[in-house]
Amino acid sequence: MVKIRFLGHAAFEIEGSKRILIDPFLTGNPAAAAKPEDFDSVDLILVTHMHGDHVGDTVEIAQNTGAKIVAMYDIANYLVEKRRNITTVGMNYGPTEVDGVKIVQVPAWHSSGGEEGFMVGNACGYIVELDGVTVYHAGDTFVFKDMELFGELYGIYVALLPIGGHFTMGPMEAAKAVELLKPRYVIPMHYNTWPPIAKDPEEFKKLVGDKAEVVILKPGETFEL
Ligand code: NI
Numbered sequence: 001m002v003k004i005r006f007l008g009h010a011a012f013e014i015e016g017s018k019r020i021l022i023d024p025f026l027t028g029n030p031a032a033a034a035k036p037e038d039f040d041s042v043d044l045i046l047v048t049h050m051h052g053d054h055v056g057d058t059v060e061i062a063q064n065t066g067a068k069i070v071a072m073y074d075i076a077n078y079l080v081e082k083r084r085n086i087t088t089v090g091m092n093y094g095p096t097e098v099d100g101v102k103i104v105q106v107p108a109w110h111s112s113g114g115e116e117g118f119m120v121g122n123a124c125g126y127i128v129e130l131d132g133v134t135v136y137h138a139g140d141t142f143v144f145k146d147m148e149l150f151g152e153l154y155g156i157y158v159a160l161l162p163i164g165g166h167f168t169m170g171p172m173e174a175a176k177a178v179e180l181l182k183p184r185y186v187i188p189m190h191y192n193t194w195p196p197i198a199k200d201p202e203e204f205k206k207l208v209g210d211k212a213e214v215v216i217l218k219p220g221e222t223f224e225l
């Protein structure tokens, strides 16, 4: 069984034979459903880009648990240089395997500025196959036609898509992404954390219609497969 737990904003835990966190922004996250110290054993932490609402507590959790941080090569190097005492897997757009988990880093149309304001690496999304379940976390992005290719190449079962607008796709664009990706299930994210990204997920669900099953999770809720 694979469990997908929504931790608020763009943070997810995917748990099966491994425990994976994606974009664990918990400290300072008004929607956070967990604290960094709640995690005592984590295998991998996937980071989509350098923005604080995605890198979040990655380093602290990695230091506490020994989890490997998977990030774009430049981001991995930057984190090692800044904080040390962490193990990173620096990669780039393409497929790899880390500790038996198949991971594809895919493009995302977004920026990736670090604390100093300059860009560190590029923004990305991830397609993760854990125990036969393929999950796509889009990161922060606008919709783009190549999403069709992600579906064709990897057969996406669950898509985690931002719907908040302003920094990412809104509901209408995310519904188009569903059409391109052709997942079985979609979980909306990156909305309602702050006023600029206030959105009604039911509006997204209506727009998706029968193209996929939209699973709306409140922070802390788990979707079991
Ligand atoms: Ni961002």
Ligand code: MN
Residues within 6 Å of the ligand: 010, 051, 053, 054, 140, 167, 190
């Ligand atoms: Mn963001």
